[in-house]
Amino acid sequence: MDAYEKLEKSRKRITESIAQNIHLYGLPPSAGRQFGMMFFENRPLTLDDMSAELGMSKTSMSTSIRSLSEAKLVDRVWERGVRKDLYEVKDDWYQIFVDMFTVKWRRAVSLHTAAIRKSLAELKELKKADDMTDELLAVIETDIEKLLYIREYYDWLDRLIDAFEDQKIFDLVPRLEEEA
Amino acid sequence: MDAYEKLEKSRKRITESIAQNIHLYGLPPSAGRQFGMMFFENRPLTLDDMSAELGMSKTSMSTSIRSLSEAKLVDRVWERGVRKDLYEVKDDWYQIFVDMFTVKWRRAVSLHTAAIRKSLAELKELKKADDMTDELLAVIETDIEKLLYIREYYDWLDRLIDAFEDQKIFDLVPRLEEEA
DNA sequence: TTGTACGTACAGTTTTTTCTGTACGTATTG
DNA sequence: CAATACGTACAGAAAAAACTGTACGTACAA
Structure with a gap:
């Protein structure tokens, strides 16, 4: 094994490690491989570059680069004079983490909150129904309690996302370990 | 639509909302449906209960309850006198979030860190190779720089996970919004 | 204007994941 | 000691996701 092969092996280990954990970002392993490869290339790449480098179709490259x-x-x-689209990996991994966290969870909170609002309104209306029994009323009250609880939780989550987005998280956990 | 159906509809909306976001916990929608159903049942359930309630096989229930x-x-x-396994959802959603975050990311950090350590060692050794050229040496140095950077990042992530695990995150983002 | 290069929509194929039914090991009951 | 109940391993079926090749729309070049 010559020096170049050893270098490749070292890179491949890191790339595979990324590929096998990129599901935490909601992406398939091949997107992780693409990211890893781009991370070690020290230049912006075109879809054709990626296709050649990974031995996959250009269509796949197009789809996963969008993800x-x-x-x-x-x-x-x-880049001036270059007609093809060029892509490069972001170099601030802290920010990558924050962005992923923000994008994924903000969306979830938004969907959940809307569902809770609707159901809460329905249940409050339902309490007035003519055919209401004490038994059913008790169940409805319990459901409302549950929804109020998770609404509070999603409010916390929303504030947590704010803390990431506003970089406040770096006050709690500083980027650099203090020197001893 | 009678009152009972309306109640079901309200619950179903929340359950579906959970089902469609449970991928954030690395679980398939059906596990989310299972969780949602259990959330509204006010009692521990057996695998047979879940199977009947969701119209799915007991085998599936067994598999997803493990996840x-x-x-x-x-x-x-x-519960005394009950031979079947009983399960219930955790009631502290804040802690659920913290646990998920901790479990999933700790594992990722551990795998990445091991890969980085190995590759760094290899690259440092490789620098001494007989057939080393200035050009290749420069590439190796660049790779080492990259690995040192992401090692630092994973160290930060590890400390972030600590902050969640130690509940310090609730200092930064309190569970209850302060009263006005 | 015509020709060429580029990215991607779309349909079909391959691969992976999820779900089901059977079968089996273990534990409890009579 | 049977006999029964229970959970799950395993193999195959069904469903979902990822990947490919073709075809087309757009933009730039000549």
């Missing part, structure tokens, strides 16, 4: 882009793991960059 | 259990979303509970 990577939406998850804010890569940026499209521009 | 839910590993993700720390449900607990197995004991």
